[in-house]
Amino acid sequence: MNSPVEIPYKSFIKIERNSEVAIYMQITNQLINAIQRGFIPVETKLPGTRVLSQILNVHRNTIVSVYDELFAQGWVESLPNKGTFIIGKNEEKPVSFNDFSQINLRNYPKTTGFAFRTSNILDNPFEHSQCEFVFDDGIPDIRLTQIDRQSRIYSSTLKRKAHKIRHYNQDGSEFFKSNLSQYLNLSRGLPISNDNLLITRSTEMSIYIVSEILLSAGDTVLVGALSYFSVNMIFQKAGVNIVIIPVDHEGINADEVRKICKTQKIRMLYLTPHHHYPTTVTLSTQRRLELLNLANEFGFIILEDDYDYDFHYDKSPILPLASADTNGMVIYIGSFGKSLAPGFRTGFIVAPENLMIEMRKYLGIIDRQGDILMEHVLGELIAEGEINRYLKKSLKVYQERRDYFIYLIQQNLENFLHVEKPSGGLAIWAEWKVPANLMQLSKYCAQNNLFIPKTLLYQNKNLTAMRLGFGSLNFEEMEKSVEIFSKNVRKLVYS
Structure with missing residues (x-):
C-alpha cells in the first residue's frame, strides 16, 4: 500500500x-x-x-x-x-x-481513441455575428410575441398536468392533436383527424423521418431551382440523386417534371408551394393540379412543405396540394407556432394512417419522450383563439414592414437591384442588375456592423441574387441596415 x-x-x-x-x-x-x-x-x-x-x-x-x-x-x-x-x-x-x-486530470480527451465516419454534407451552414444589424433568412420578430400570456399558460399547465404524466408519450398530446387537426382543417382545408398527425420538434426532423422511411440510396428526388439548403442536406445524407427543376413566376415548372418522369423513375418531389424558398413565388393553382395529376400518373410522392403559410398579406392563400389529394400521394409537413417564442414551436407531419404507423415507430426511437406539456399549452392557445388573435395582429405589422422595406430598397438601390413585392412571407428576393461579388459585399457590410450570412447569397454564372429577411427588423433598424447596405453596394460596384 x-x-x-x-x-x-x-x-x-x-x-x-x-x-x-x-x-x-x-x-x-x-x-x-x-x-x-x-x-x-x-x-x-x-x-x-x-x-x-x-x-x-x-x-x-x-x-x-x-x-x-x-x-x-x-x-x-x-x-x-x-x-x-x-x-x-x-x-x-x-x-x-x-x-x-504532466497530466491535468480536469482536461477531457481532445480526440477519440477509435476511428469513425465523418460527413461534410452535414457541416453547419449557419453563421453568427456580433454585428448590431442583421439581414436574416426571414424570421419573425420575437419582440412582437406575447411572452407573458404564453408563460402564464405554460405555468398553469405545469401545475395542473405535470404530476399526471406517468410515462413517456411519443404519440404526443391528444388534446393538442385534436385542436391542431381542427386548426389545419379550418385554415388549410385538410379533412384530417388525430390519426393523420405526427408531432415533431421541427420541419427538419419531419423531413428526416420521411427520408428514413420513404427514401433509399439511389432514389431520385426532384427539388426546385433554387431550393432549401437544409432540406437538400438531409436528402444528400440519404444518398439520393437530387434533380433540379426550373422555377419561374408561377413556381416549379410542371412540364419539366413530366419530361423527367418520362425518362426515369422519380421517387419524390419536394415543394414549398405557398412561398417557394428562396425566391418567395407562389405555385399557381393550375400547376398544383398538374403536379397532383403527375404524381398519380407516375407514382411519385409529393412532399409539401407549408413554409411561411401563416404569413400572407394581399389575399387569402391558395390551399395546399394536400387538401386536394384523394389518392394519398401527398405528405404535408410544417411548423406550428413559428410566430411564437422559439421554445413554443413544434413541427408536424400530415399523412395517411398506414404511413403514420411506421412514422411513429421512428419517432419513438429519436424522440420517445416528446414534450407533452408544451403541446398541451399550444393546444390551449388554439382552443382559446390566442393563435388567431396574435396572427391577425402580427400580420398587420409584418405587412407594414414588407411595404416599407420594399420602399427603402427601391429608393436607395433601384439601379442595382430588382425586387418584386412578395404576397406573403418574411423575406424578399432581390436579383442584381449589375455584376457584383456578393461574398465581398458581405465582408464590406460586416465591417460596418451589418451581417449578411452566406446562406442568403446566391451566385453562379447565370444568377446573382439575395434573399433578405425583413420580419425581424423594425422601421428604424431597416433604415440603418439599408443605409449601410446601400453605402457598401456603391463601394463594391464603383471601386
Missing part, C-alpha cells in the same frame, strides 16, 4: 469556490477521476480527514462528506483502526505519481 503523503493531492484537486457545485462534490469527482485513470492505485490508503482538509485548505467536515460519498459510490472501504482504502481491480501497470506534473 502506498503512503498517503506520497500523493500530491493538491496538484490535481482544484477547488472553484464560486462554482454552483458543492465543494465536497468537486473534490469527490476529482478523486474518482484520479482513481479511474490509475493515478491513485487500488489499495492506496487515503489521508485522514484532518490531514486532507489541511492539505486542501477546507473544513474537516467537507472531507468527511467526501469520504462518505466515495464509500456510498463504492470507491473506498473503511477498515477499523487502519483507515480508508481505495478498492477495485489492480492494474498491471499503475501510473507513476511523477506523471502528475
